[in-house]
Amino acid sequence: MTARELLTRCAAAGITLAAEAGRLRVAGPAEAVRELTPLLREHRDELLVLLAGSSAAPALTGGAPDPGVPADRTCAACAHRTSAGTCARPVEAGLAAHFAIRWPPAGHAAVCKAFERQQLAAHGSGTQTHPFETARRNWTPATAKELAAMEQRHRRAVVLGLDPQQADLASDVLHWRDRTGDDRRLCLECRSLRVGTTSRWHCAALHLPLAQQLVTQPHRCETFQDLQEERHGD
Ligand code: SF4
Ligand code: SF4
Known part of the structure; x- marks a missing residue:
C-alpha cells in the first residue's frame, strides 16, 4: 500500500490525519486507528510530506492561488469537507474525474472551484450545512406529494x-434538491448504501466505509444506483 492509498483508506475509515510540527496527529474511531497504526508508522514520513502539500501532492486544476484569496479559505471552512477530512465534491473540486474518496491537498481550497463557505449549522447538526440554503429563502409550503416523499425519506434515514x-x-x-432540479444524489438514495459493521455506513458498490457527509450531502457518484428504480422494478 502506498502512502496515498493509506490516506484514502484512513479517510474512508473516518480517521483524520494532520501534520503538526513534524509530528503525525491521528484521530478517529479507536478500532480503526488500532488497525491502521502499523501502516501509519511505516508510512509516517511520506504521510507528513503529503499532508504538508509538498510536490508529492496531486496536480491541482485551478491554477495559482489568487493573492487576494482570504487566508481562511480552507477546506476546514468549506461546507463540502467531510468529518473524515475528505472532499464530498471531488469532481467539482477537480480532485477526481468521477466520484471517489479524495483527501484535498494542502492549499487546494484557495483555488478550488467548488469551495463553499460553511454558512449555518442546520438543525443542530454541527458543522453540516444546508446545500440549498439560497433556494430555501424563497420558501413555499410543501405539497402533499412532497410531504409524503419527505416522510418516506425520513423513515429510511x-x-x-x-x-x-x-x-x-x-x-x-x-x-430542495428536487425543487431546484439539481442532479446530485445522496448515498441515502442509493441501493448500495448499507449499515456497516466496522463503520457506520458502507458502500456495497465501492466496498468502502462512508463518511456521513456522503450519506447526507449531495454529490455525483458514477456508481450511484437509484433505490426508487429498484422499487419500481420489483
Ligand atoms: S470542495 Fe474544494 S474547498 Fe471544499 S472540501 Fe472539497 S476540495 Fe476542499
Ligand atoms: S455507489 Fe451509492 S452508496 Fe456508494 S458512494 Fe456511490 S452513491 Fe454512495
Missing part, C-alpha cells in the same frame, strides 16, 4: 442509523 435531526436535514435537503 432513521432505519439507516441517522438520528431524527439528521434525518430531518437529509429529507429537507432532498426536498
Whole structure:
C-alpha cells in the first residue's frame, strides 16, 4: 500500500490525519486507528510530506492561488469537507474525474472551484450545512406529494442509523434538491448504501466505509444506483 492509498483508506475509515510540527496527529474511531497504526508508522514520513502539500501532492486544476484569496479559505471552512477530512465534491473540486474518496491537498481550497463557505449549522447538526440554503429563502409550503416523499425519506434515514435531526436535514435537503432540479444524489438514495459493521455506513458498490457527509450531502457518484428504480422494478 502506498502512502496515498493509506490516506484514502484512513479517510474512508473516518480517521483524520494532520501534520503538526513534524509530528503525525491521528484521530478517529479507536478500532480503526488500532488497525491502521502499523501502516501509519511505516508510512509516517511520506504521510507528513503529503499532508504538508509538498510536490508529492496531486496536480491541482485551478491554477495559482489568487493573492487576494482570504487566508481562511480552507477546506476546514468549506461546507463540502467531510468529518473524515475528505472532499464530498471531488469532481467539482477537480480532485477526481468521477466520484471517489479524495483527501484535498494542502492549499487546494484557495483555488478550488467548488469551495463553499460553511454558512449555518442546520438543525443542530454541527458543522453540516444546508446545500440549498439560497433556494430555501424563497420558501413555499410543501405539497402533499412532497410531504409524503419527505416522510418516506425520513423513515429510511432513521432505519439507516441517522438520528431524527439528521434525518430531518437529509429529507429537507432532498426536498430542495428536487425543487431546484439539481442532479446530485445522496448515498441515502442509493441501493448500495448499507449499515456497516466496522463503520457506520458502507458502500456495497465501492466496498468502502462512508463518511456521513456522503450519506447526507449531495454529490455525483458514477456508481450511484437509484433505490426508487429498484422499487419500481420489483
Ligand atoms: S470542495 Fe474544494 S474547498 Fe471544499 S472540501 Fe472539497 S476540495 Fe476542499
Ligand atoms: S455507489 Fe451509492 S452508496 Fe456508494 S458512494 Fe456511490 S452513491 Fe454512495
